[in-house]
Amino acid sequence: MARPALRVDAVLVQAVIAGALSFAHLHDLAAAAGQTGWKAWAYPVSVDLLLVAAWRRLRADGPSRLAWCWFLIALVASLGANVATAGLLDLDDVPAWLRILVAAWPALAFMGGTLLAHSPADPPSAPPAPTAPAPDSAPEMGPGPAPVTEPARAPEPVTVPEAEETPALPSAVPVPAALVDHARKVADDHHARTGARIDTDTLRARLGVPSHLADAIAAQLT
Structure with a gap:
């Protein structure tokens, strides 16, 4: 069996050069x-890792203010360093404010990485339940002709068969498709990290939804 020829990806080569x-x-x-x-x-590693971590959080859990905040901070730090070394600053005489920013970066990057790793994702807001339309009011009837009275008759006994009680069906809980898709991503991430299927209590805690809504979402995930 012939081995496939080694192909050079131009996009990957360009990304490696730009990263270097x-x-x-x-x-x-x-x-x-x-x-x-x-x-x-260590400074370039810290900036690039924070940028990648924030982008991965955006791709995995969807847009959130926390991930966008740290993504922009890391992007500004990376772009600022590239622009500063283009001759705009005298690297032999760096101003004091830049020295302060560089010295404070490790604490800022540590806090950002910790928040990205341990903060839960923002649960999507569930749309309000649709309200039933109000029934139309019955039209008013005008005065009609007087009813014709008939002589009273003895009522005939009528045998009414006993109706069997039908069990009440559980009311279906409407679940938005976007919420189901987000729950499926959360369940897949839980299965990838723990190797077990996510239970209803964990799903409810991750999504931040009521118990009946979590049960309906879990039923659709099975």
Whole structure:
């Protein structure tokens, strides 16, 4: 069986080159701000990892204010370092405010990574339940002709068969399709992390919905 020929992906090569240039610019800026040795190499890793973590949170759990906030912070830090090394700043005489920002970045990146890893996703707001239309009022009847009276008769006994009671069917809970899709993503993520199917209580806690709505969503996931 012939082995497939090695193909070079132009997009991947371009991404590697762009990442290496951005990595070098962040290293040069950190070194110029007084971070020497291994610390100057750790700054590019911290910025790029925070950017990737925020983007992964946006792709996995959908748009959220937390993920967008840290994605923009990491993007501004990366773009700012690339622009600053383009000759706009004298790297031999870095201003004090830039030294302060570079020195404060590790604490900021640690807080951002911790919040992205341990904060639950914002549950989607469930649409309000549709309200039943009000019944139309019966039209008023005008005065009609007087009824004709008939002589009273003895009522005949009528045998009424006993009707069998039909069991009441449970009322169906309307579940939006977007909420079911989001619940399916949460269930798949839970199964991938734990190896077991998600139970109703965990699903209700992750989605932040009432118990009856969580039961209806779980029934559609099976």
